[in-house]
Amino acid sequence: MSPLLPAIQALSGHVSLLLLGAGLLLWFWGTWPLLEGGSYLGRLHKLSVSDTLGSALMLLGLLLRIPGQWPLLALALLGLIVWNTIFGYVLASCSLPPPHEPPRERTAPHRSDRSR
Amino acid sequence: MTVLIWGMLLALLIPIAVVCRPCSVWDRMAAFSSIASKVALIMMVVAVIRDDWMLGLVGAISLSAGNSGMLLLANLLREVER
Amino acid sequence: MGFLLSCLLRLLLWYLLTADSSAVNLLIGVALALLLPHAEGPRQPLGPLLRALWQALVAVPQAYGEALALIGGGREQERWLELPASAPSQRLVIFLEVLAITLTPFTLVLGLSRVDGRPIYRIHQLRPMPRHSRTAPKGTTPSSED
Numbered sequence: 260m261s262p263l264l265p266a267i268q269a270l271s272g273h274v275s276l277l278l279l280g281a282g283l284l285l286w287f288w289g290t291w292p293l294l295e296g297g298s299y300l301g302r303l304h305k306l307s308v309s310d311t312l313g314s315a316l317m318l319l320g321l322l323l324r325i326p327g328q329w330p331l332l333a334l335a336l337l338g339l340i341v342w343n344t345i346f347g348y349v350l351a352s353c354s355l356p357p358p359h360e361p362p363r364e365r366t367a368p369h370r371s372d373r374s375r
Numbered sequence: 376m377t378v379l380i381w382g383m384l385l386a387l388l389i390p391i392a393v394v395c396r397p398c399s400v401w402d403r404m405a406a407f408s409s410i411a412s413k414v415a416l417i418m419m420v421v422a423v424i425r426d427d428w429m430l431g432l433v434g435a436i437s438l439s440a441g442n443s444g445m446l447l448l449a450n451l452l453r454e455v456e457r
Numbered sequence: 458m459g460f461l462l463s464c465l466l467r468l469l470l471w472y473l474l475t476a477d478s479s480a481v482n483l484l485i486g487v488a489l490a491l492l493l494p495h496a497e498g499p500r501q502p503l504g505p506l507l508r509a510l511w512q513a514l515v516a517v518p519q520a521y522g523e524a525l526a527l528i529g530g531g532r533e534q535e536r537w538l539e540l541p542a543s544a545p546s547q548r549l550v551i552f553l554e555v556l557a558i559t560l561t562p563f564t565l566v567l568g569l570s571r572v573d574g575r576p577i578y579r580i581h582q583l584r585p586m587p588r589h590s591r592t593a594p595k596g597t598t599p600s601s602e603d
Contacts, residue, residue: 279379279420286386286413288528293393293406300565301535304583306405308524308562310412317416324423328431330476335419335435337473339412340517341556342441346408348559349446351581352568353453354401 271323278320285313303351311343376424383420387413404449411442462506464490501549509543509553516557523562523584530585538580542569545576554578 289309292302315336322332390406390413415438422431464487471486472478527533540558543550555566558580567579 276379283379283382283386285524286383287389290386290389290409293390293402293409298535299399299401300581301533301583302402303405304562304565304581305527306409307559307565308527310409311560312520312524312562314412314416317420321419321423325428328428328476330473331432331435334470334473335438338439338441340560342438342443343408343412344556344560346442346446346449348555348566349449350401350405350408351559351565353449355567 275320275323278316278323282313282315282317282320285309285316289313299354300351303347307343307347311340311347314339314343376420380417380420380424383413383417387417400452404445404452408442408445411445412438460495462503463495467493496548498548499546501547505543505547505550506553509550509557513553513557513560516560520561526585527562527583532586533583534586536582536584538564538582539572539577540580542576542578545569 286309289305289307292305318332318336318339322329322336325332387410390409393406394403394410415434418434418437419431422428422434467490468483468486471489472483475482475486543554545551551569555578558564558566558578563582563584565581565583567581569576569578571577
């Protein structure tokens with residue numbers, strides 16, 4: 260068992276670098292369209308790729324590096340995914356002009372369920 | 376790891392450049408939310424490199440608190456624009 | 458049942474935040490989870506809630522697959538879709554469904570509206586163009602401009 264341990268550690272170091280690099284690539288790919296033109300919603304789609312998924316990959320890479328701190332890293336991962344996704348939804352639905360349907364009833368799931 | 380930090384800082388410069396240009400307010404909100412999560416992630420990576428977990432704690436808390444102020448601001452702007 | 462789930466979620470958050478599994482700390486966490494004010498409203502049925510939770514969990518690996526497809530996809534096409542939603546009174550289910558749909562990079566929820574008395578999600582979709590129709594003229598793509 261003991262000769263396997265350094266090998267596992269070296270492997271986890273390499274995998275963590277790989278995850279961090281992949282997250283960085285997603286960051287660049289998803290943030291670059293902000294500089295270009297194009298539809299606002301399309302840019303939001305790509306920003307969700309970079310900020311949610313890329314950052315989650317980076318957090319996984321950090322988790323391989325410091326496994327002793329897993330509770331806080333798990334909390335950060337959960338918070339990152341939930342908050343960024345909900346913020347993308349709020350930005351998309353708020354940036355649109357209001358829907359021109361005759362019954363103006365706002366049944367959208369507003370923040371009433373954020374009380375958890 | 377140093378290369379990684381430089382790359383992350385370069386990626387952080389992109390939304391900052393977007394904010395510095397004249398653009399619509401919604402573009403600006405998206406860029407600011409991107410800045411927020413990127414800065415928190417950079418904080419945690421720096422914490423791992425310098426082996427100083429207090430810094431990482433700040434990053435983790437700011438990630439889990441999220442940009443809830445921006446969320447309220449977006450709702451407020453929508454109501455104002457209406 | 459919704460009460461128990463929210464207590465469990467709060468206990469989990471407390472444990473992750475304090476990173477301390479001693480009995481005293483867990484007792485404080487249980488007391489906080491019970492004492493903090495709970496959301497009011499109609500009772501939330503458990504079955505749809507668990508199904509929505511499972512969908513939100515499955516959406517994470519699916520989101521990475523869609524991100525790869527979007528990166529390697531080349532030209533993109535945008536569409537507006539409408540999908541049926543759950544009843545708006547089940548707020549937790551709606552929240553989880555919005556989370557699962559928005560997490561995947563192809564789709565983005567724009568809002569919840571009502572058509573013929575049934576709740577639907579208005580969804581914006583961005584996906585790479587299928588290869589066989591890439592040379593097709595632009596008007597034939599099925600896009601409904603809202």
